[in-house]
Amino acid sequence: MKKLYELVSELGLENTITLDDIPNIDLYMDQVTQLFENKYNEAKRNEDEKILTKTMINNYAKAKLLFPIKNKKYSKEHLILISLIYQLKGALSISDVKVVLDRLNYKIEHEQLNLSELYVSHLELHDKSIENFKANINVISSDVNQEIDKKEDEDIEYLESLLLISSLINTSNMYRRLAERLVDEMKEEPNKN
Known part of the structure; x- marks a missing residue:
């Protein structure tokens, strides 16, 4: 890998x-x-x-x-x-x-x-999200390595990839589900147009 x-x-x-x-x-x-x-x-x-x-x-x-x-x-x-x-x-x-x-x-x-101002804020948060993502990847990788160290298997690289993928997907799903809940709250808000 x-x-x-x-x-x-x-x-x-x-x-x-x-x-x-x-x-x-x-x-x-x-x-x-x-x-x-x-x-x-x-x-x-x-x-x-x-x-x-x-x-x-x-x-x-x-x-x-x-x-x-x-x-x-x-x-x-x-x-x-x-x-x-x-x-x-x-x-x-x-x-x-x-x-x-x-x-x-x-x-x-x-x-x-002013959509341009809002978009600049979006881009600044995007950059911060990249930093947070990279830091979180290090944490997930470290956690996976700790679990892998407990295993005795010939196919350790596969197991490492499997655990890494499942951890990334779990994290992704949590963020997506929270975003969906926020969308649901938007649906319930009175229309302010």
Whole structure:
């Protein structure tokens, strides 16, 4: 098994769409998909995986995850929303993503929010989450190694991988379940639009 820190470095966690990456002009759909493919290419699990497709964007628009597009061009605010959707859909259902973004879309449409400022906060928290993730990986790895030291087996590398995978999945599931509970609370909140 590769060293864990090598695998973490291959994940492309630092790759994000920043405000500097988003042009100050509206983009056509092909330009949007190309921007995301170029920025997140390193995060792909394999070459066949698509980061963002025209169909995905159309589905986001149909599901009203984005406020209406004008003249088939996507504004800076649309790109920020698509970036948020990209992050959220990794763990949440599309219907949950809609719940999370409904009020945000309303505020954007009615100019009640500076989306760029909010996005900068999102990116700062993203960077802190990477630091926390790396620290937590060290803790999980240490815990797994302690358990492995108790085992007497010829296939110790396999057992180490198995325990590491199960620990990572358990941690991931806990975060996802908490996020889903927060979405459920959003559903119960009175509509403040």
